[in-house]
Amino acid sequence: xxxxxxxxxxxxxxxxxxxxxxxxxxxxxxxxxxxxxxxxxxxxxxxxxxxxxxxxxxxxxxxxxxxxxxxxxxxxxxxxxxxxxxxxxxxxxxxxxxxxxxxxxxxxxxxxxxxxxxxxxxxxxxxxxxxxxxxxxxxxxxxxxxxxxxxxxxxxxxxxxxxxxxxxxxxxxxxxxxxxxxxxxxxxxxxxxxxxxxxxxxxxxxxxxxxxxxxxxxxxxxxxxxxxxxxxxxxxxxxxxxxxxxxxxxxxxxxxxxxxxxxxxxxxxxxxxxxxxxxxxxxxxxxxxxxxxxxxxxxxxxxxxxxxxxxxxxxxxxxxxxxxxxxxxxxxxxxxxxxxxxxxxxxxxxxxxxxxxxxxxxxxxxx
Numbered sequence: 001x002x003x004x005x006x007x008x009x010x011x012x013x014x015x016x017x018x019x020x021x022x023x024x025x026x027x028x029x030x031x032x033x034x035x036x037x038x039x040x041x042x043x044x045x046x047x048x049x050x051x052x053x054x055x056x057x058x059x060x061x062x063x064x065x066x067x068x069x070x071x072x073x074x075x076x077x078x079x080x081x082x083x084x085x086x087x088x089x090x091x092x093x094x095x096x097x098x099x100x101x102x103x104x105x106x107x108x109x110x111x112x113x114x115x116x117x118x119x120x121x122x123x124x125x126x127x128x129x130x131x132x133x134x135x136x137x138x139x140x141x142x143x144x145x146x147x148x149x150x151x152x153x154x155x156x157x158x159x160x161x162x163x164x165x166x167x168x169x170x171x172x173x174x175x176x177x178x179x180x181x182x183x184x185x186x187x188x189x190x191x192x193x194x195x196x197x198x199x200x201x202x203x204x205x206x207x208x209x210x211x212x213x214x215x216x217x218x219x220x221x222x223x224x225x226x227x228x229x230x231x232x233x234x235x236x237x238x239x240x241x242x243x244x245x246x247x248x249x250x251x252x253x254x255x256x257x258x259x260x261x262x263x264x265x266x267x268x269x270x271x272x273x274x275x276x277x278x279x280x281x282x283x284x285x286x287x288x289x290x291x292x293x294x295x296x297x298x299x300x301x302x303x304x305x306x307x308x309x310x311x312x313x314x315x316x317x318x319x320x321x322x323x324x325x326x327x328x329x330x331x332x333x334x335x336x337x338x339x340x341x342x343x344x345x346x347x348x349x350x351x352x353x354x355x356x357x358x359x360x361x362x363x364x365x366x367x
Contacts, residue, residue: 202256
């Protein structure tokens, strides 16, 4: 039997390629008539390793170059789909594209990794002034509230690069913070020192899930992707992304979530946290809603958005925007001088659902 090729677009990092191969395996298991080929490409976020993530504004940082290949005139290199870490996908998808499906979520938590040989096991064990590496404002803001005497410094690069930076004898870092899912997927779970629950850190919107982007209206690919998508994950992530969209918060803004959907009761619990970059002010709200469709999930996200805005989230987000703009103005000087990233990089590898609409039958809001 002659197989038809499906071209899958991926970033070039080891994790991105692994994730794309996971989707390839899912498609080929469900549709043996197709042969999936993974095509890698570098994005802006991969190229600019020396700048902190917030300095880019967080829009299309990891997606645009791959999206261009979905419509390239050269049919031999035209992608059929792109596999993204869902947390990196903007909630406002450009015209002509759509999020066709979301695969089963891996642990969405964030985790602590201590340097090899470190005597410390938790952040509370670290001495005052110890340096914590994280490229995420969301992570550092939440940790500053709990551990104000530690230092939080940007560290960029893929998982292996960050681990090498951490373990380098000349490193300034005592530890780094990463997404648990990436370490699990790369079989590096043994490096996890501690996983954070929501008492310590609300995770990023979409974290741990893979989003599959396609050309809008490509029904053949759309049907294939919906066949390999995970309903429970789609409900949670759709609500999370609806919240983010409603707040007009990009992936560089310190918005964290905690979500649970019970398949038996069909109740979705969604918590959201917005915190300023110094960790001094935060707003946390929670809603619980009965979910039968993705329209319901989007409505749940909007419900939480409205509640957070009523509690002052808009004003706090405006304040955060000002803080990030000020930080961005000095980032090029502070990041290189404070952590000596340029020196380290000299000897470290720096690889770079259309749904039937239904009104929720029950809705409960709680603080």
